[in-house]
Amino acid sequence: MFIELVEEDDGDRWRREFAGVPEEAREVRRFLRSLLAECAFLDDVLLGVDELAVNTIRHTRSGRPGGRFVVEVRWRQRDPEEKEGERVVVWVRDEGGPHEPAIPVGDDEFAEGGRGLLTLACTAETWGWFGDASGRTVCAVFAEPGCAV
Template sequence: MGAQVRRLRLPGRPEQVRTARRFVADALGAAHVHRDAAVLLVSETATNAVEHSGSGGPGGHFVVTVSHTDAWARVVVADEGSTSIPCFCRVSVESTEGRGSELLDGCASRWGFTRGPEGSHVWFDVGTEPSETGRHPLPDRAEAVAGGAPGILEP
């Protein structure tokens, strides 16, 4: 059976992060083995879209796409872009912010982002489904595009 795909466009407001979580939970269904991890990570990535991109500005929006089978899920959060460079830095134990990359590292099988003139796409995979070659059918770990040139980001 092929992957199922669902997409939802949301206004770039903080209260819409809850809607993004519910959307991913509903798309995967209560029995999906990776549902909780996907919901946690979409909460983080949607919050970042609203707080750190043009999506959080007047009239802004972000798009959540869920692709999944029973064994894996990929979630992509597309935002309206930013002029700042994402920070994948370590934070102090007292900090209440800046743990997004640690969550992605700890809960996702793979994750990464692309950035272009139209905006950014942050994606993560939970679970794996081997292809005929024994590799996951989706791109490798932390793929990044900055300024139009592909590169690898090691968080």
């Protein structure tokens, strides 16, 4: 395990690697909570990123024995002299898998699965992904309500 602070002029950025086991979803939440304790919308960040961590463990090779995934966080706090508000960007990098990240389309609103990315879409200002079957990164931007991203 490593935690790395990446120095930037425009906010703080951290990166940490996690084992691809279910217990690590809790550690992802602790990691974010320790970094973003003063974030005005921390609950949204925790809920959205928890869904990403769980999806990574369940649906990619990162969840196989010996698998790993990386969470990178960038926090730009509000600058009182600018119109732009507080923003948190989170990247979750996995070891790839057979399926692309997508919100399921269907009529069964009570289905047991498939709500992770829908939850992310409801908590994040925007989200997307890039990569292929050998490794993907899902990125989500969380922003202060009522402020420009």
